Amino acid sequence: MVCTVRHVLAFLQPCSFGFCHFFFSQEMKLTFQERLKRQKDAVACGMKKLDAKRTEIKKKALTIRNNIERKYEEMRRVLEEDCRTTLSLLEMEEKATVRALDDLIERNCAVFSDIEFQLSEGLVDSEAQSGDTVTELQDRVGQGWLVDRVEDLLRVTDPGLVRLDEVKAEQMLDLTNNLLLFIRSQTPVAKRLLKSCLTEVTLDPNTAHPKLIISPSKDCATFTSVWQEVSDNESRFDTTLNVLSLQSWDSGRHYWEVDVRGKVYWELGLTYPSIPRKGRQENCWLGRKDGSWCVEFFDGDYTAWHGGKSHPLPICTHFDRIGIFCSFPAGLVMFLGEDNMTPLFAFCVGTFTDHLQLALCPGHDLQGSNSQPIKICNAAHAKS
Known part of the structure; x- marks a missing residue:
């Protein structure tokens, strides 16, 4: 009986070893596969986080870029509006001055025409009265309202009396130049930073x-x-x-x-x-x-x-x-x-x-x- 049991055990021992080896091999293989799956999941998760970070960085950079562009656009609008205002002020003064000069030129033209008419009339008289001297003709033309009108006209139409406010214009130019110097001192922003x-x-x-x-x-x-x-x-x-x-x-x-x-x-x-x-x-x-x-x-x-x-x-x-x-x-x-x-x-x-x-x-x-x-x-x- 003992011998039989011993033989049975001897017969089962190799089988048990093979079974155990197979069992542990399968267990290790399963564990290794699970480990690879976990690592695969970890890598996939890491890739997902990196992709999310890339999206976040691009979104933040776009937001910052848009904000900076808006600020520069606002600065352009402010400068353009200030430029329009300054030039409009100068243009308005220029138009007013030119309009005044046009009025004076028109008045001079009217008087000039009257003088030409009177001279032509005087010449007709001189032809009719050939015995009159030149001095007598001049005295005749110079008498009356025309002489006073010319004197008044020449007095009020002196070109030196009509001019732009050059002091104000120079101040505008100086302020504009100071603004330019200030902007240059602040830019480029990247250099200052x-x-x-x-x-x-x-x-x-x-x-x-x-x-x-x-x-x-x-x-x-x-x-x-x-x-x-x-x-x-x-x-x-x-x-x-x-x-x-x-x-x-x-x-x-x-x-x-x-x-x-x-x-x-x-x-x-x-x-x-x-x-x-x-x-x-x-x-x-x-x-x-x-x-x-x-x-x-x-x-x-x-x-x-x-x-x-x-x-x-x-x-x-x-x-x-x-x-x-x-x-x-x-x-x-x-x-x-x-x-x-x-x-x-x-x-x-x-x-x-x-x-x-x-x-x-x-x-x-x-x-x-x-x-x-x-x-x-x-x-x-x-x-x-």
């Missing part, structure tokens, strides 16, 4: 490539073909012609301007401190990794770079100054042509994960065509 975020910055010579000369004021970088005798440290770029700012930022809104006039090649932007400094890899170049954002200018063409992806920009203007705006609350990096605040490109980062430093590359001199320095315009220069 960005310059309110202007942040002082200096370059860190310890990060500069040995072929870059950093000015004593630490606001200017110039390429030289001579390798400078500088200390070798971990922070210094040894291949790419870069230099970073001494300061770094991790909050707030900041704006910088860089003078690039006279140059045919440059790169500038923002970077995390973790940007590679050594070697010939493109990772050391601005915008070639996820941790830096830049705009490059070369031979008349602008290109925005980030994460190794290039964005050619359809802009032909050769700007003298480039503005860089960074908003940590919005996770935004924006580049502009400061000359007329032309938007070049904007990167929406979302959330910055580290401090940011300003980064400049003046480029090689390209046989003298790119020998000009690249210069940071701090407060005293940027507001000019």
